[in-house]
Amino acid sequence: MNLVDDLTAGDRRALARAISAVEDGGPEAAAVLAELQSRVGKAAVIGFTGPPGAGKSTLISAYITHLRRAGRSVGVIAVDxxxxxxxxxxxxxxxxxxxxxDDDGVFIRSLAARGHLGGLSAAAPFVVDLMDAAGFDVVIIETVGTGQSEVEIAGLAGITVVVFAPGLGDHLQAIKAGIMEIATVLVVNKGDSPLAAATAAHLYAALHLNAGGHREVPIVTTTATTGDGVGDLAETIAGLLSVRPPSPADAPRRLRRMLAALAAENLKEKLLRGTNPEIDSICDEVRGGRLGLAEALRQLARIA
Amino acid sequence: MTKRHRIVLAKMGLDCHDTGIVIVAQLLRDHGFEVIYLGLHNSADAVVKAALQENADAIGISFLSGQHMTQVRLLIEAMARQRMQVPVFCGGVVPREDAAELQKMGVAEVFFPGTLGPEVVARVSGVLDRGRAA
Structure with missing residues (x-):
C-alpha cells in the first residue's frame, strides 16, 4: 500500500504524512501527486478570508458544527x-x-504560508486535493488574515466567504477594488457589536451602487462566539452549492494553479538566492542593455 | 521548499497560565520553527490527535499548576495508545526533584523556571536534529 492508497482508505496518519510530503517538496511528493489526480473532484471547497481578527477561525468552528449536524465530514486547511x-x-x-x-469526521491541518504571498501557501491547492481524495465532503480553507488584495483564494475555492468585522472602515473602504469583489458570500461577524448594522449597510450599498446591474452577493450577519446567524450562513452556502456543485473540472484547475505557484517560487528562489552563473550572466546582459527583457524572461524560464 | 521543524505547543488540564508558553512559541518562531499552538485546556488525547493531524516533529507542554506529573503521564499513555513517537518537552513551574521521574516517563527535556531563551532553543533543536540524523 502506498501513501495515497492509505489516505484514500481513511488512514488519517497517512493523510498527515502526505500533506507534509507535498509541503516539503520531498521525493515522495511527485509520486503522491501522480497517484492523486484520478481520485479528486468530489469535495465542495469553501474558502474563508478576511482581515486578521475578524473571527474567521471561530466562525469556521461554528460552521463545522452545522456541517457535522448535517452529517458532512470536514477537512480544514488553516493558513497563517x-x-x-x-x-x-x-x-x-x-x-x-x-x-x-474528538470528532473523527473533522480533520484540521495548519499550514504556514512559507513566503508565498496571496493569502495561501504554495502547497495549499495540493492539500485540498489530498483532503478531497481522503473523502471529506467539504474542504474549508482559511486564508491568512488578509488585507485588500489577497484574492488567490477565489481561484481555489468554489465558494469564497469574505468575513468582515464591524468598525474596520467606512463606506469608502467598502467600495475599493480587491477582496470585496471575490466574495460569493459576505459576512459581518461580531454581529453583537453596535456597529454591525452600519457595516452591513455599507457593504450592501457598495454592492448595489454598481451601475452595470448589481451582483447578487448575500450578506449574512453572524456572531460566531454565540452561534447567532451561523445557521443562516450554512443555509446560504448550501443554497449556492446546489446551484454550482463541485465539478471534475475543479481539480485540473487547482493543479494548474499549484504548478504556476511552484514554478514562480522556484524561479524566484533561484533568482534571489541562487549562485547560478547562467542567471548572473543574464542579469548582467540585461543591465548592460545587450539583452531585452522579453528574451531574458524566456531564458530564465528555461533555466528554472 | 524545505523541511521545517513543526512543534505542537499546548496547555493541558485546568492550568490557564499561558504567558510562558506563548513566549516560547514566539521564541521558537523567531528561530525558524513552525509552532502550532493549541491554546488552553487540552486533554492528552486532544494533544496527541492534533499532533498526528499536524504531523508534528515534537510536542511541548507547560505547567504552572502543579499538575505536571499527572498530565505528562496521561500524555505519554495517550501517545503510546496512538503509536506516536515524537520527543516531548515539558517546562514551567516544575520542581527540580521531579525532572528525573519525568525523564523516566519519556520526556526528552525538562525546562525549569529561569531557563534562558537561547538555551530552550538550543536544547529543543538539539533533540530534533539528533532525531533527524538518526
Missing part, C-alpha cells in the same frame, strides 16, 4: 503567515476550533 525574517510561524487557528478535536 510565515516570518519573512526567520521562516518561522505561529499557527494558532486550530486553537479556536478545539471543540472538534
Amino acid at each position: 503567515p510565515s516570518s519573512p525574517l526567520t521562516g518561522g510561524a505561529v499557527l494558532g487557528d486550530r486553537a479556536r476550533m478545539a471543540s472538534h478535536i
Whole structure:
C-alpha cells in the first residue's frame, strides 16, 4: 500500500504524512501527486478570508458544527503567515476550533504560508486535493488574515466567504477594488457589536451602487462566539452549492494553479538566492542593455 | 521548499497560565520553527490527535499548576495508545526533584523556571536534529 492508497482508505496518519510530503517538496511528493489526480473532484471547497481578527477561525468552528449536524465530514486547511525574517510561524487557528478535536469526521491541518504571498501557501491547492481524495465532503480553507488584495483564494475555492468585522472602515473602504469583489458570500461577524448594522449597510450599498446591474452577493450577519446567524450562513452556502456543485473540472484547475505557484517560487528562489552563473550572466546582459527583457524572461524560464 | 521543524505547543488540564508558553512559541518562531499552538485546556488525547493531524516533529507542554506529573503521564499513555513517537518537552513551574521521574516517563527535556531563551532553543533543536540524523 502506498501513501495515497492509505489516505484514500481513511488512514488519517497517512493523510498527515502526505500533506507534509507535498509541503516539503520531498521525493515522495511527485509520486503522491501522480497517484492523486484520478481520485479528486468530489469535495465542495469553501474558502474563508478576511482581515486578521475578524473571527474567521471561530466562525469556521461554528460552521463545522452545522456541517457535522448535517452529517458532512470536514477537512480544514488553516493558513497563517510565515516570518519573512526567520521562516518561522505561529499557527494558532486550530486553537479556536478545539471543540472538534474528538470528532473523527473533522480533520484540521495548519499550514504556514512559507513566503508565498496571496493569502495561501504554495502547497495549499495540493492539500485540498489530498483532503478531497481522503473523502471529506467539504474542504474549508482559511486564508491568512488578509488585507485588500489577497484574492488567490477565489481561484481555489468554489465558494469564497469574505468575513468582515464591524468598525474596520467606512463606506469608502467598502467600495475599493480587491477582496470585496471575490466574495460569493459576505459576512459581518461580531454581529453583537453596535456597529454591525452600519457595516452591513455599507457593504450592501457598495454592492448595489454598481451601475452595470448589481451582483447578487448575500450578506449574512453572524456572531460566531454565540452561534447567532451561523445557521443562516450554512443555509446560504448550501443554497449556492446546489446551484454550482463541485465539478471534475475543479481539480485540473487547482493543479494548474499549484504548478504556476511552484514554478514562480522556484524561479524566484533561484533568482534571489541562487549562485547560478547562467542567471548572473543574464542579469548582467540585461543591465548592460545587450539583452531585452522579453528574451531574458524566456531564458530564465528555461533555466528554472 | 524545505523541511521545517513543526512543534505542537499546548496547555493541558485546568492550568490557564499561558504567558510562558506563548513566549516560547514566539521564541521558537523567531528561530525558524513552525509552532502550532493549541491554546488552553487540552486533554492528552486532544494533544496527541492534533499532533498526528499536524504531523508534528515534537510536542511541548507547560505547567504552572502543579499538575505536571499527572498530565505528562496521561500524555505519554495517550501517545503510546496512538503509536506516536515524537520527543516531548515539558517546562514551567516544575520542581527540580521531579525532572528525573519525568525523564523516566519519556520526556526528552525538562525546562525549569529561569531557563534562558537561547538555551530552550538550543536544547529543543538539539533533540530534533539528533532525531533527524538518526
